[in-house]
Amino acid sequence: MRFFVVLLLIIITACCEKEESSVKKDENGVIIGLPWLWRTKLSVNSTIGVFLDGPVYYNGVVLLGSVDENDLAYFTGLDIETGKIIWKQNYIYQTDFFGFTSPYIKENKIICIDGFNLFQINMTDGNYLWKERINVSYAAQWLSGIDSLFFVIVVESYPGKGYPVESGYYGNIENGNIQLFLIPDMGELPEPDMNRVNISIGGFRFLKPFYDEQTDDIMLLCYYEKQYYLYGCEDQISKSYVGL
Secondary structure, X not given: OOOOOOEEEOOOOOEEEOOOOOOEEOOOOOEEXXXXXXXXXXXXXXXXXXXXOOOEEEOOEEEEEEEOOOOOEEEEEEEOOOOOEEEEEEOOOOOOOEEEOOOEEEOXXXXXXXXXXXXXXXXXXXXXXXXXXXXXXXXXXXXXXXXXXXXXXXXXXXXXXXXXXXXXXXXXXXXXXXXXXXXXOOOOOOOEOOOOOOOOXXXXXXXXXXXXXXXXXXXXXXXXXXXXXXXXXXXXXXXXEEEO
C-alpha cells in the first residue's frame, strides 16, 4: 500500500529509541493510540528541513531527507524493520533545504528532479548513479516513468513566439540524457502580459505513461493548460485540456 503524505522534516541528527507507551482507548473503548514498534529521532532544533510528497520505499529501505548539525541537507536511507539509518548521502549541492515531488523509482534506482538538476540514486547504498544539469531557462518538477523511460516537464520557448511554455521531455534511466518530444499546442494566443506571467504561459501539468493492453504500445496521458494574463486586463485567462 502506498501512502501519500506531505512531510516537513526539520532534522539535525537521528537515532532510534524504544517507546514505552501502551495501547490507549477512549471512554467508549475505541483504540486511539498504539505503541511504536520503533521510533527514530529526525528533528532536534533546526529551523530548516526537507519537503517530500511522500516517503519513497524499496526493498526494506525508506528514503528520507535530513539536515546535519551544520544545517546542510542530505538524504538518509532507513531500515523499515528497525528504523536505523543504513546510509547517508550529501545532497547534490550544498543547501539548507531541498524538496522533490513525484520521483520515479525503477527497482533500486530512483530519479529525482530539483529545478535544473536531474539525478539518480541507488536506494541500496545511497550512491549517485548519474547527475545531469538541464540547460534551459526554467525547469519544472514533474516526473513519471515506465520501465526504462522517464518523462519530465521542462519550460521551453513556444515556437514562433518565444513565450515560456512547459513542454514534455523523455529520457533513459541508464544515463539521464533527456530530449524534447512534445510541445503542447497553445493555439493562437493573445499577447500575454509577460510582466505578470509566472514562469510560463501554461503547458503540461502532468504526463502519465501506461501500456495499451491490446497493442503493448506506450500511451501517454497528458494534461495541459493555457494560463496567462492579457495586457490591460486584471483577470487571468485559463483553459485546460486532457489528451492521449
